[in-house]
Amino acid sequence: MFEIKRKDGLGRIGIFTVKNKKVQTPTLMPVIHPKKQEFDIKKFNKEIVITNAYIIYRDEELREEAIKKGVHKLIDFDGVVMTDSGSFQLSKYGDIDVSNKEIIEFQEKIGSDIGTSLDIPTPPYVSRKRAEEELDITIKRAIESLDYRKDMLLNAVVQGSTYPDLRARCAKELSKYSFDVHPIGAVVPLLESYDYRTIVNIVMSSVQHLPRSRPIHLMGAGHPMLFALMVAMGCDLFDSAAYMLYAQDDRFLSPHGTYKLQDLQEMPCTCPICLEYTPEELRRMEKDERYKLISQHNLYVSFSEMRRVRQAIYDGSLMELVEKRCRSHPTLLDAYRELLKYKKFIEKYDPVTKPSAFFYLGPESLRRVEIYRHFKKIKQLPKRSRAILLPSYGKPYNRNIPKKIKGFYRIGNSSKPIEESQFFVVDVPFCIIPLGVDELYPLAQCEVPKNYDLEMKEFLIKKIEDLFEEYEEVLVNELVNERFDLGLSNKYRDDIEIETKIEDLEIVKLMADYQFGEGSGEALFNGNIRVLRSRKTGRIRYIYEDDVLLATIRPPDGFIILTWDGAKKLHENREYPLNRVVVNEEAEPFVKAGRNVFAKFIIDCDKKIRANDEVLVVNKDDELIAFGKAVLSSYEMMEFERGVAVKNRKEWSE
Structure with a gap:
């Protein structure tokens, strides 16, 4: 269902496949009210939206229509439709008239692509006793929902109030079962109070114990100034009612904060709404007409920022974007500093080399x-x-x-x-x-x-x-x-x-130790080694043993790129499992033929491998069959069932 294409820190570009429909992540899911659609959402996002199954369920007219023709036609959306179970109403009103079994079966009946169990959204800072009791109910209902669903993918929401250990416990327990997406819930009150630092600890306590092979959905985080930070924490999906809620108060969203229409002399961006109207023209409009236009501006800005975040992942500059965005508000900067405390965990997933340089911004x-x-x-x-x-x-x-x-x-x-x-x-x-x-x-x-x-x-x-x-x-x-x-x-x-x-020989040995690990320099570059520099740039370019080319140096990042002979030599002189990715018998002939290594066929690997590392590919008998560049870290290789894990560099050679 989910495979990673590019990475930067915990942020990742992924493809989430839902019933043959593909969703590129990270992405924003606009919230669609099933009875109050003001404009066609498809011009902003054709891939995925979220709507509320409980609102449909409790409205007799909507319920009959949804059962008759399905939720996709009800809201006029052909892409992936995720439905919430009514937990928001539960948090707001204290009680709802539907059971967990009823709402799961209803979501299945109306054709929801991704449904949600009826979790208990425990508010922040409640007593630990209450948080534990409600968490037990959330976990129990999530597990029960597996028996109620048929073909529908299933959310399992991580709860636990503001207790990091309870969030971790919930994540660990839900990870044992075959859920498809993991939302992190009950953070809206913290968002409303700008308590972003607490949100970082809640999210990271959850993310550290959730399977990386499943998308993570941060519920209610719809303000574009948050996207870069939240993606850097490993979140893949976001739902936004903010575009509507802020518009109701005549407020414009931006990646740097919020503008009030009453204070604007100039429009804040170059979206179609801002290009066509002036602040004064909007102020003279009727409330309903103005609301529609500001809502659209808010969506234009939100999707523009999400595209910017994805491009930053491709460029390897996500953390620079996070630093820029978090300087727009003191509480965001505080949150970013809190996130940096988790660098030991983030390092496990961060690529060792990136297209962009490291920029010091503070x-x-x-x-x-x-x-x-x-x-x-x-x-x-x-x-x-x-x-x-x-x-x-x-x-x-x-x-x-x-x-x-x-x-x-x-x-x-x-x-x-x-x-x-x-x-x-x-x-x-x-x-x-x-x-x-x-x-x-x-x-x-x-x-x-x-x-x-x-x-x-x-x-x-x-x-x-x-x-x-x-x-x-x-x-x-x-x-x-x-x-x-x-x-x-x-x-x-x-x-x-x-x-x-x-001496050049000492340099390449140091480079090998730094890149591949202690002892690699001596293992790889022993014997009659010749090191050749480029006449044009003066950089080391080729490394030979006698007349046999062992490795080249890649100019952009200075990494050692092995040849077949270099890979064989490193393999012969480095003990198992160092630098290795082990594939099963089924994959061996395809890998030997030069095909990429897919995660589902990996049975073991060196735990120190990170994305973009140069690795050796071996069979279960530790025979070298390929070498190439890791796409995933060792932890992801052992967990994922989809996607390329190692890009093969060359066909197998005797």
């Missing part, structure tokens, strides 16, 4: 996954007793640094020869960049303001101080001390002059 950028992952990868490199910290002379560091550098402060003491030291370039935002791997993504592919902010300097100083604890001796060049105010002037200063040259 102190929050220092807590992003790319920087967290960089420091994890540094630990994969061979460690020596001494670290030598060098200043940046421009990118790429290894090709711009002087051959000799003089003047160092000494911290600690090592008896090892100076030649047996590790060289690091000190620069923001990645702080400690091993000389030799500096052309790999994202170390070279980043843009930073020339005027360093205080948080940036403090972050870098902390990382350097950590090195003082890790190494017997650290030599810090005087320019590094001066540039970043390290305060080392009272330390012993040595006028020693150090040669900074690193």
